[in-house]
Amino acid sequence: MKKAIITTSIVVLVILAAIYFFPFNGESGENEGTKTQNRTQTNSIKLPDPVITGGMPLMEALQNRKSSRTFSDKKIELQMLSDLLWAANGVNRKESGKRTAPTANDTRALDVYVIMEDGTYLFNPDEHSIEKISDKDLREFAGRQDFVKKAPVNLIYVSDYSKLKSGSEKEIYSGSHAGFIGQNVYLFCASAGLNTVIRAWVDKDVLKKEMNLKEDQYIILAQTVGFPE
């Protein structure tokens, strides 16, 4: 009798251990934190180091800066995307994490999202990486002009109002932050032989929904980038 009780107890313990270590949903017995970390790692693409030497002399880039609305569907390679995003809002002082574009009180309240054919990404300046937030091609929601759907890259400038103080600051500062980044992109494009145009003509409510943004996140402007046709 005693032997039977011991055997049954061992069997029960083995079954409980198996359930703990091999849950039936196919995931390992890791905690939530580890799972989130892995998911982030899986969705995150480390960009090659940006090439921060060379390029067109600044005065020539200013002379060539312009809005263009014709784009070929040629893709932008990862190195060029890396350079573009670094120019837009990358870290240019590693010791402080400060960026190529200024922000009020160093709030860093403006995020750059990248809409491409294969999905939508959030640029992480600190890691110099992009993190996929959607597998869908959201270009059809990225603007009301036809070229938006054809161009390979649409940058979406999203302000996080929770990082800004109340009142008019939120709107004024958000517009300024997007403007600085937009001009960085204009100058990079002039130097790199890319076409670009900054855009306000976006159905922001629809795009916000499609991008699954939080209540406190507001789309300020978009900017299309691609090769000339």
Ligand SMILES: Cc1cc2nc3c(=O)[nH]c(=O)nc-3n(C[C@H](O)[C@H](O)[C@H](O)COP(=O)(O)O)c2cc1C
């Ligand atoms: C805040 C802002 C919003 C704009 N919105 C649009 C837009 O929705 N669509 C567009 O084609 N151009 C847009 N533009 C680009 C302007 O039309 C363009 O800058 C202007 O015609 C001057 O041309 P340039 O940039 O070549 O100097 C916008 C520019 C700014 C600054």
